[in-house]
Amino acid sequence: MKKSALKSFAIFGFCTLLTTLSIVINAHGQSGESDHSRISSRPVVFMATGAVTPSAGSTLFRNQDGVFFSFYTTGLTNGDAVTIWMAVFNNPEFCATSPCTPADFANPAVNGTLLNTGGKVIGPDGSATYGAFRLVGDTTGARPGVGTGNGLVKPLSAEIHLVTRSHGPANLMDPIVLAQQLTMFNGGCPPNTCMNVHASVHQR
Secondary structure: OOOHHHHHHHHHHHHHHHHHHHHHHHHHHOOOOHHHHHEEEEEEEEEEOOOOOOOOEEEEEEEEEEEEEEEOOOOOOOOOOEEEEEEEEEHHHHHHOOOHHHHHHHHHHHHHEEEEEEEOOOOOOOOOOOOOOOEOOOOOOEOOOOOOOOOOOOOOOOOOOOOOOOEEEEEOOOOHHHHHHHOOOOOOOOOOOOOEEEEEEOOO
């Protein structure tokens, strides 16, 4: 009963947040400033097959200061450490394909960065919710050697991919390794096997 009440409260809180943000964005639109804020919602797909993940999705709010995302997914393995990454392609018009791919990080004209935006240990139901706000120029958690490393530069027009990455069973006995699993691209691997699981793509 307690769990059910907490879950209902969390869902209510999330819905309230969406409603509030929608009101703010609508207010901007009515005042003639709609070009300074945008919102998009996209499905989440399994990267291995391209199949849409049931009951999953992501929402991205943009304004001239940065971006905020909310990401919910299912189908993860109980006990695994799973991070979420934000792949930012500031100039997607220079990507070799549409949507952009990791290969485009090698092109400086794309001005891309790969950012860690959170991690958690998955529970028995295999679901996870992530969310983060990124200001323009914030390079916290940027993966070294990938792209230009400039972070988010063009929040209103950048192509943004949200990707979950499994780091295998969470090492709950070693806090140092666990911290690596929740923050580093290959944290815990080896001995575990790291792999990208889900993706949700927001094009401009």
